[in-house]
Amino acid sequence: MDIYKYAMQMELDGKHFYHDLAEKTNNTGIKSILTMMAESEAKHYNVILSMQKNDKIQYSADTEVLTNVKNIFIKMKEEKEIDVDVSQVEFYKKALAVETASEKFYQERADEEKDPHKKKIFLTLAKEEKNHCVLLENISNFVSQPDNWLENSEWYHLDED
Numbered sequence: 580m581d582i583y584k585y586a587m588q589m590e591l592d593g594k595h596f597y598h599d600l601a602e603k604t605n606n607t608g609i610k611s612i613l614t615m616m617a618e619s620e621a622k623h624y625n626v627i628l629s630m631q632k633n634d635k636i637q638y639s640a641d642t643e644v645l646t647n648v649k650n651i652f653i654k655m656k657e658e659k660e661i662d663v664d665v666s667q668v669e670f671y672k673k674a675l676a677v678e679t680a681s682e683k684f685y686q687e688r689a690d691e692e693k694d695p696h697k698k699k700i701f702l703t704l705a706k707e708e709k710n711h712c713v714l715l716e717n718i719s720n721f722v723s724q725p726d727n728w729l730e731n732s733e734w735y736h737l738d739e740d
Contacts (some may be wrong), residue, residue: 583631583686589711590627596677607736608655609718612648616711617642619647623704629696638700640707648714655721671719675712682708 597617619641630638656696684706689701 582625586627586684586688587624587631587647588682590620590624593617593677593681594624596665596674600667600674605668606655607732609721612714613717615644615648616714619707619711623707626700626704630700635696636700638703640703640710652717652721653709660689666724668719671722675715675719678708678711678715682712 594617597613597620601613601617604610604613622641626636626638685701685705687710689698691706692698692701
């Protein structure tokens with residue numbers, strides 16, 4: 580198995596999945612978050628493509644995305660924007676399972692990688708996939724129980740480090 584081709588396909592599938600979900604929601608905040616996640620998957624694809632070509636790219640976690648997403652959720656909380664489609668919660672749970680598997684995949688690649696530069700990139704990708712898990716948990720909780728989520732959401736677990 581070519582891990583680069585596998586990883587690129589995984590990221591491409593994620594990009595399409597998030598774009599599709601974004602098209603299906605009427606909630607502007609969630610739509611923005613899903614679009615940002617799709618763009619993040621596209622960046623991951625390009626990073627892996629560069630790794631496959633043995634380019635010595637510099638890549639670090641995109642902390643601006645977390646700040647933007649955090650602000651969107653806070654805005655939804657303040658505006659009590661609860662126009663959500665509960666039927667989509669299963670899609671968010673499926674996406675969470677995929678992101679969890681992606682995080683594990685990148686962590687395992689990092690553990691196996693001998694090249695320190697590639698190892699660092701795999702670890703960064705794993706961390707970003709973990710952040711996607713946190714985002715999806717919040718979306719799922721928001722869609723499942725918007726009133727309860729609006730009262731109880733916390734952002735300590737999205738700290739940028």
